[in-house]
Amino acid sequence: MKSLHFIAMGVFVIILGCSQGPVDLVIDNFEGDIHSETVDFGASEESSVEVAAERTIKASGMQSLKIEYVLKPSGYMWVARGYNLDVKGAGQWQIRPEEIKWSQYNALKLSMYGSNAGGVVALDIKDAGGEMWRFLLDDDFEGWKEITCRFNDFFVRRDWQPETADRNEVLDFPLMSFQFERRLPGEGTYYFDCIKLAKVKKSR
Numbered sequence: 429m430k431s432l433h434f435i436a437m438g439v440f441v442i443i444l445g446c447s448q449g450p451v452d453l454v455i456d457n458f459e460g461d462i463h464s465e466t467v468d469f470g471a472s473e474e475s476s477v478e479v480a481a482e483r484t485i486k487a488s489g490m491q492s493l494k495i496e497y498v499l500k501p502s503g504y505m506w507v508a509r510g511y512n513l514d515v516k517g518a519g520q521w522q523i524r525p526e527e528i529k530w531s532q533y534n535a536l537k538l539s540m541y542g543s544n545a546g547g548v549v550a551l552d553i554k555d556a557g558g559e560m561w562r563f564l565l566d567d568d569f570e571g572w573k574e575i576t577c578r579f580n581d582f583f584v585r586r587d588w589q590p591e592t593a594d595r596n597e598v599l600d601f602p603l604m605s606f607q608f609e610r611r612l613p614g615e616g617t618y619y620f621d622c623i624k625l626a627k628v629k630k631s632r
């Protein structure tokens with residue numbers, strides 16, 4: 429019985445953990461200090477966003493990234509990690525972008541803690557030319573869920589691009605950063621964990 433219990437626990441851990449398949453590569457597990465010097469975040473006037481390390485609600489490792497926000501109509505907010513950001517200390521990936529063999533991957537996977545509140549969170553990635561690409565995450569589930577974001581399913585942001593971006597509408601590697609941006613007004617809390625690169629089948 430005991431060994432069965434252990435096997436069951438093992439399966440449980442693998443499903444919930446930052447499991448790394450043969451070709452998956454964890455780039456950010458949000459371990460270590462989480463504050464204004466290790467995360468690039470902010471909000472427009474009257475809106476607000478705060479980040480923290482969350483040690484109870486987590487998908488893998490010791491902690492997850494907790495995002496608390498108040499987003500007013502026509503406001504905006506962002507929470508970013510990676511390189512070439514205003515906050516230089518936000519370059520906390522487990523591997524630097526230029527050391528990643530990007531051709532081996534066709535998707536980004538992440539763990540999101542949903543509250544089934546019906547909101548939408550944009551996952552943006554910034555490519556080698558500074559161009560911003562977007563994938564929409566629907567908050568239509570409760571608890572942790574691993575979401576697969578294929579590179580092919582990201583679209584170029586039309587509402588805003590950095591002034592210096594090379595707007596060539598090609599996803600240029602290496603990707604340099606990712607960010608979360610709640611899309612609709614409201615307030616609440618999100619948790620993210622275990623950002624990784626993966627190779628997934630082209631099933632559709």
Ligand SMILES: [Ca+2]
Pocket residue numbers: 457458459486487488489490491492621622
């Ligand atoms: Ca973690």
Ligand SMILES: [Ca+2]
Pocket residue numbers: 555556557558559594595596597598599600
């Ligand atoms: Ca580009």
